[in-house]
Amino acid sequence: xxxxxxxxxxxxxxxxxxxxxxxxxxxxxxxxxxxxxxxxxxxxxxxxxxxxxxxxxxxxxxxxxxxxxxxxxxxxxxxxxxxxxxxxxxxxxxxxxxxxxxxxxxxxxxxxxxxxxxxxxxxxxxxxxxxxxxxxxxxxxxxxxxxxxxxxxxxxxxxxxxxxxxxxxxxxxxxxxxxxxxxxxxxxxxxxxxxxxxxxxxxxxxxxxxxxxxxxxxxxxxxxxxxxxxxxxxxxxxxxxxxxxxxxxxxxxxxxxxxxxxxxxxxxxxxxxxxxxxxxxxxxxxxxxxxxxxxxxxxxxxxxxxxxxxxxxxxxxxxxxxxxxxxxxxxxxxxxxxxxxxxxxxxxxxxxxxxxxxxxxxxxxxxxxxxxxxxxxxxxxxxxxxxxxxxxxxxxxxxxxxxxxxxxxxxxxxxxxxxxxxxxxxxxxxxxxxxxxx
Numbered sequence: 001x002x003x004x005x006x007x008x009x010x011x012x013x014x015x016x017x018x019x020x021x022x023x024x025x026x027x028x029x030x031x032x033x034x035x036x037x038x039x040x041x042x043x044x045x046x047x048x049x050x051x052x053x054x055x056x057x058x059x060x061x062x063x064x065x066x067x068x069x070x071x072x073x074x075x076x077x078x079x080x081x082x083x084x085x086x087x088x089x090x091x092x093x094x095x096x097x098x099x100x101x102x103x104x105x106x107x108x109x110x111x112x113x114x115x116x117x118x119x120x121x122x123x124x125x126x127x128x129x130x131x132x133x134x135x136x137x138x139x140x141x142x143x144x145x146x147x148x149x150x151x152x153x154x155x156x157x158x159x160x161x162x163x164x165x166x167x168x169x170x171x172x173x174x175x176x177x178x179x180x181x182x183x184x185x186x187x188x189x190x191x192x193x194x195x196x197x198x199x200x201x202x203x204x205x206x207x208x209x210x211x212x213x214x215x216x217x218x219x220x221x222x223x224x225x226x227x228x229x230x231x232x233x234x235x236x237x238x239x240x241x242x243x244x245x246x247x248x249x250x251x252x253x254x255x256x257x258x259x260x261x262x263x264x265x266x267x268x269x270x271x272x273x274x275x276x277x278x279x280x281x282x283x284x285x286x287x288x289x290x291x292x293x294x295x296x297x298x299x300x301x302x303x304x305x306x307x308x309x310x311x312x313x314x315x316x317x318x319x320x321x322x323x324x325x326x327x328x329x330x331x332x333x334x335x336x337x338x339x340x341x342x343x344x345x346x347x348x349x350x351x352x353x354x355x356x357x358x359x360x361x362x363x364x365x366x367x368x369x370x371x372x373x374x375x376x377x378x379x380x381x382x383x384x385x386x387x388x389x390x391x392x393x394x395x396x397x398x399x400x401x402x403x404x405x406x407x408x409x410x411x412x413x414x415x416x417x418x419x420x421x422x423x424x425x426x427x428x429x430x431x432x433x434x435x436x437x438x
Contacts, residue, residue: 009428012389013417015406018268018434025271025307028261028430032057032083033254033283034423038065038110039192039218040249041087042118043225045074046095046196047244050088055251058083060422061108068105068115072126073097095196096122105130105162107353107394107422109137109185112162116142117189119166120151121196127156129163133394137161138351141179142186148176149201173199173240180209182348187236188218195227197240205234210348213284213322220282224249252276255283257424259329260400262308264434266292266333267408269310272434277305288326291318295337315339320346320377327377328401331360334380335369335405343377353422354393363390363402367412387411396422400431407434 032055041062044051056062058080066076069087074097078085090097096119105112105128112128116139119126129135140160146153152167171193180187187205194201209215219236222229226245230237258274265272279286279301289299289308294316298309315337320327324346334341349356361373366388370381387410392399396419406412420427 009417011417012413012415013428015403015412015414016432017410018407025273026261026434027273027275028258028433029275030253030257030261030277030430031059031424031426032251034059034061034256035110035214035217036221036251036282037062038108038114039188039221040251041065041069041085042114042192043221043244044085044087044249045069045089045118047087047247049247050086051244052248053085053087053251054083054248055253056083056085057251057254057423059425060106061110064104064106064108065111065115068103068111071098071101071103094123096124098122099124101126103128105134107131107134109183109352112164113139113142113183113185113189114192116153116164116166117146117193120146120149120153120168121171121193122166122168123170124168126166127163128166133353134162135159138182139164139186141182142189145176145178145186145190145203149174171197171201171240173197173201175202175204177204177206179206180215181207182210182351184209184211184214187215191218191222191229191236191238194238195222195229195240195242199240201238201240203236203238209234210321211284211324216284217282252281252283254423255281255285255288256325257427258306259285259288259326260404260427260431261434262289262292262306263329263333263404264407265308265310266295266297266313267310267336267404268434271307271309273305273307275305279306285323285326288323288329291316291323291326291330292333294318295333313337315341315382317342317344319344324349325397328356328360328397329404331364331378331380332401332404335364335367335382335385336408337382340379340381342379345376347376353395354398356395356397359391359393359395359398360401363398366390367402367405367409385409387413389413389415392416392419394419396420396424400424400427403431407431
């Protein structure tokens with residue numbers, strides 16, 4: 001089914017209450033992983049010959065990454081219908097073909113952080129900027145890491161946020177110390193670039209790191225691409241220069257996107273299967289199903305995918321640091337549980353597309369839930385819910401998570417529904433398939 005353009009959606013968008021039939025259930029195929037797609041695009045650009053990606057996500061964040069690569073002189077051929085992209089460097093060009101570029105990254109954290117590191121491989125001056133919210137999102141820890149490598153990386157406004165400037169004469173390698181307590185993407189960006197530097201790079205993580213499954217994803221992908229990375233505790237040794245041996249890579253379905261349909265099964269008491277997704281996924285967010293199982297759902301796995309059977313739900317106390325992109329999905333589910341749910345150790349999500357802790361607390365209260373906002377999370381106590389027009393803060397995950405409540409509660413209206421195009425342009429069409437089977 002063709003994806004409806006966000007510009008043709010009613011705004012605000014009224015969610016239709018629906019139900020799931022327990023015996024028949026629903027099967028969904030969600031689009032490719034945004035996290036894997038943008039990592040794979042960077043690695044594909046570093047290959048010595050044209051590189052083909054399959055299962056590619058077509059969304060605002062991946063489009064921004066592809067556009068930036070084109071602006072840097074790479075050749076990018078993208079077929080949204082086939083979910084395929086081929087990336088190549090012009091014959092005879094340097095590692096980064098352009099010696100100067102002004103790059104617009106929108107509100108894509110992976111794009112600014114991965115490209116910010118990758119541009120250290122270039123020889124020239126590059127500037128990256130984005131939407132107003134991007135200018136509030138911290139990136140100083142990445143800049144500090146690049147500066148330790150002898151690369152001049154600065155925040156234009158000296159705020160530690162974009163716009164940033166990268167002035168480089170190449171990546172010679174060295175030993176650096178990097179913080180990853182605000183975002184794991186600083187470390188991931190440096191690791192994605194390091195194999196292509198002129199010498200060995202050793203990265204030591206200082207203090208605690210958030211979202212560790214995303215770091216593990218980066219390590220796994222580097223190895224999938226035939227690259228060497230040695231991990232000893234919080235230290236990553238990456239020889240350079242290395243060469244990518246393969247010329248094609250398949251991208252998994254997006255586990256974060258799948259979480260919304262698993263949550264629908266939990267909320268409505270039905271059965272949902274997401275195809276081609278495995279508990280052995282590179283993505284930590286696949287373990288959101290374990291959270292639902294703790295709350296009372298039943299989870300089955302098979303070669304076809306993962307199935308969640310809804311059941312009576314009870315509140316839980318849980319550390320969500322490792323799968324923090326699903327905090328808001330859990331927030332919606334918690335509203336239908338017996339007893340309170342306490343979400344811990346996710347203070348870093350205040351620095352995402354919006355302050356996700358404050359925004360989620362505000363909108364759940366608007367719908368009737370009792371919510372205590374805490375420094376590192378929330379406590380959600382179920383109360384009778386009612387319809388309301390909810391704000392999304394131009395945050396795709398706010399829109400998709402709050403829409404789940406509207407599957408059961410009449411009158412939920414989503415403002416700015418088009419913001420889901422950041423990672424899941426076809427979300428509203430797919431959500432509309434969550435309906436009773438007669």
